[in-house]
Amino acid sequence: MRELEYPFNSNDILKRARRLKRELLARGSGRLKKKIAVLGGSTTHDIIRAMELFLLDAGIEPEFYESEYAQYWQDAMFPGEKLSTFAPDIVLICTSVRNIRTWPQIGDSTEQIARLEEEEIARYTGMWDKLSADYHCPVIQNNFEDPSWRLMGNRDGWDSHGRVRYVRRLNERFAAYAEAHESFYLCDLAYIAASYGLDRWHDPLYWYMYKYAMGMEAIPYYAWNVAAIIRSLFGKNKKALVLDLDNTLWGGVVGDDGVENLEIGEETAVGEAYAEFQEYLRAQKEIGVLLTVDSKNDEENALAGLSHPDGRLKPEDFVCIKANWEPKSVNAAGIAQTLHILEDSLVFVDDNPAEREIVRQQLPGTAVPELPREPEQYLRILDRSAFFEVTNLTEDDRGRTQMMRANADREALKSTFADYGAYLRSLEMTARIHAFDPVHYARISQLTNKSNQFNLTTRRFTQDEIAALAEDEHSITLCGSLADRFGDNGIVSLVAGRVEGSECHITLWLMSCRVLKRGMEQAMMDALAAECAKRGVTKIFGYYYPTAKNGMVRDFYDERGFALIKSDEEGNTIWVLDPVGAYEPQNQFIRVTEGGEQ
Amino acid sequence: MSREEVLERLQPVFRDVFDDDSITVTAETTAADVDGWDSLEHINLINAVEQAFGMKFDMGQILTMKNVGEMADIILSRI
Numbered sequence: 001m002r003e004l005e006y007p008f009n010s011n012d013i014l015k016r017a018r019r020l021k022r023e024l025l026a027r028g029s030g031r032l033k034k035k036i037a038v039l040g041g042s043t044t045h046d047i048i049r050a051m052e053l054f055l056l057d058a059g060i061e062p063e064f065y066e067s068e069y070a071q072y073w074q075d076a077m078f079p080g081e082k083l084s085t086f087a088p089d090i091v092l093i094c095t096s097v098r099n100i101r102t103w104p105q106i107g108d109s110t111e112q113i114a115r116l117e118e119e120e121i122a123r124y125t126g127m128w129d130k131l132s133a134d135y136h137c138p139v140i141q142n143n144f145e146d147p148s149w150r151l152m153g154n155r156d157g158w159d160s161h162g163r164v165r166y167v168r169r170l171n172e173r174f175a176a177y178a179e180a181h182e183s184f185y186l187c188d189l190a191y192i193a194a195s196y197g198l199d200r201w202h203d204p205l206y207w208y209m210y211k212y213a214m215g216m217e218a219i220p221y222y223a224w225n226v227a228a229i230i231r232s233l234f235g236k237n238k239k240a241l242v243l244d245l246d247n248t249l250w251g252g253v254v255g256d257d258g259v260e261n262l263e264i265g266e267e268t269a270v271g272e273a274y275a276e277f278q279e280y281l282r283a284q285k286e287i288g289v290l291l292t293v294d295s296k297n298d299e300e301n302a303l304a305g306l307s308h309p310d311g312r313l314k315p316e317d318f319v320c321i322k323a324n325w326e327p328k329s330v331n332a333a334g335i336a337q338t339l340h341i342l343e344d345s346l347v348f349v350d351d352n353p354a355e356r357e358i359v360r361q362q363l364p365g366t367a368v369p370e371l372p373r374e375p376e377q378y379l380r381i382l383d384r385s386a387f388f389e390v391t392n393l394t395e396d397d398r399g400r401t402q403m404m405r406a407n408a409d410r411e412a413l414k415s416t417f418a419d420y421g422a423y424l425r426s427l428e429m430t431a432r433i434h435a436f437d438p439v440h441y442a443r444i445s446q447l448t449n450k451s452n453q454f455n456l457t458t459r460r461f462t463q464d465e466i467a468a469l470a471e472d473e474h475s476i477t478l479c480g481s482l483a484d485r486f487g488d489n490g491i492v493s494l495v496a497g498r499v500e501g502s503e504c505h506i507t508l509w510l511m512s513c514r515v516l517k518r519g520m521e522q523a524m525m526d527a528l529a530a531e532c533a534k535r536g537v538t539k540i541f542g543y544y545y546p547t548a549k550n551g552m553v554r555d556f557y558d559e560r561g562f563a564l565i566k567s568d569e570e571g572n573t574i575w576v577l578d579p580v581g582a583y584e585p586q587n588q589f590i591r592v593t594e595g596g597e598q
Numbered sequence: 599m600s601r602e603e604v605l606e607r608l609q610p611v612f613r614d615v616f617d618d619d620s621i622t623v624t625a626e627t628t629a630a631d632v633d634g635w636d637s638l639e640h641i642n643l644i645n646a647v648e649q650a651f652g653m654k655f656d657m658g659q660i661l662t663m664k665n666v667g668e669m670a671d672i673i674l675s676r677i
Binding site: 011014018022045 | 614638657660
């Protein structure tokens with residue numbers, strides 16, 4: 001919904017919140033339902049209201065538990081029945097600088113201040129540990145924004161008796177905890193308030209009248225940030241940037257002006273703005289974002305522009321370059337197909353409003369940020385839009401561009417073989433298939449949240465849920481990684497089943513589309529059958545639940561040799577492999593090892 | 599701006615905030631007459647009214663206004 005995209009009109013969102021919610025709810029179904037417990041240190045009513053809109057717009061339908069006014073600590077430590085039966089999927093501890101109870105006094109000794117800090121920190125860590133133990137779900141905690149006044153003026157920021165300094169010390173401790181703990185995330189109130197403007201943030205009327213920790217107009221900016229974290233945790237991040245070239249990545253038109261006349265680099269102010277923008281985009285690769293080009297240009301000119309000596313982005317930074325005269329929406333759809341991702345995982349970045357409009361109309365799921373006319377503003381718009389908010393950063397994210405480029409090499413090799421089997425053999429594939437192990441929980445959870453197409457049950461798991469599943473003796477878990485002569489794809493397939501006596505019910509089966517048609521699903525099936533046989537399981541039940549996106553696996557169990565035993569009007573199907581003993585291994589092309597570590 | 603004009607401009611604000619196009623605002627309208635006008639929604643309403651008229655209420659006024667007519671009088675005194 002355009003009203004809910006960054007940059008938004010805060011007051012308008014709040015004023016029309018009821019109407020926007022009604023319209024969002026009327027928009028189809030298939031939303032992810034999640035329970036969010038908001039444990040507040042201030043009045044959280046309008047925070048929840050704004051958060052709900054942003055989440056609904058991202059396809060997440062939240063149900064909220066809201067603690068009584070400022071009862072965050074009591075609720076965390078001594079939950080009432082309402083909270084303990086609520087079983088949250090996310091806990092948000094919505095505190096602010098207003099919740100710091102005791103401040104250093106000018107006469108305090110260094111030791112006294114250190115003790116004060118320990119006591120304050122212990123109150124929070126006690127809460128976090130308890131919440132994590134009680135609910136096994138991600139906890140989001142605000143850090144503290146700077147206080148609204150400074151007793152000593154600038155000295156407040158560096159003297160340990162100063163409130164500003166004290167807040168920053170506490171924030172450092174919060175960050176250290178976050179770095180050391182899984183499933184714990186900070187919402188950076190310090191940054192959000194600074195970015196919004198601290199004096200406007202601290203609206204004293206709203207605090208005294210309503211006990212709002214921030215001014216009304218600031219609320220959507222905060223809610224937007226929490227929503228970004230939650231979107232990211234539930235796999236709603238975008239995956240790729242689809243970038244225009246002329247007047248988007250550099251000033252000028254390469255085909256008309258020539259490479260030497262493009263504005264990029266330190267020569268001009270505009271050139272510097274584009275250089276920093278390119279630098280920012282190149283850094284996106286480090287967090288796993290795929291860069292692609294969608295440009296109306298001859299390919300030769302596009303590559304020449306990207307090879308400009310002062311440019312920060314080079315042709316090899318992109319996993320796909322489409323420079324031609326096709327409509328941009330056609331190219332963008334082609335990019336999604338080439339990368340095996342959905343169109344709604346794309347962010348289309350173009351300075352031309354007409355091109356943006358075409359893409360909005362043709363590819364309704366694709367994000368199309370509204371760029372202002374000034375190129376120096378592009379970076380901030382993309383940054384604040386939080387398309388790629390990072391909650392968990394895995395090895396896989398960091399190597400993604402390289403993996404996708406290796407895929408292009410595989411495609412090139414494939415075209416030299418007439419026989420597909422011969423091509424697969426030439427890849428010299430090896431797979432490691434083993435039970436879910438702690439070092440991979442983050443990646444495993446990430447995969448369950450991101451995979452839409454080759455996913456039989458589309459069940460999403462948080463990292464805590466993955467850990468619980470892995471440790472449950474009644475479950476079989478398998479994760480498979482695949483390597484070949486072009487590189488290691490990392491973990492690409494997951495299977496989980498619940499063992500009930502002599503039956504195994506498959507609750508999770510997914511595979512990354514990056515390894516489609518490589519025989520990995522056969523290898524996983526073989527591993528599952530072997531594990532089942534080992535545990536005395538004689539029947540395996542498979543379940544397929546159709547979604548708008550997983551049509552490609554409708555016949556998956558049929559192809560694996562299962563028999564259909566039940567289907568309903570919605571297309572849900574149940575399959576059985578019986579007896580497991582009669583199963584013939586199907587994998588032909590992959591050498592499989594079982595060890596967890598290489 | 600007359601009191602009537604203020605009331606006229608308040609009406610769409612009320613309709614937006616309470617998502618109800620049947621609301622008719624008069625000087626006598628109170629919170630009891632509008633479905634959903636509780637103390638929390640009052641905050642949102644006040645903010646929306648302030649935006650619509652480009653003015654701010656002070657703390658005392660927010661607490662003491664009894665009906666929409668009083669709200670309109672304060673607005674008239676502030677713009």
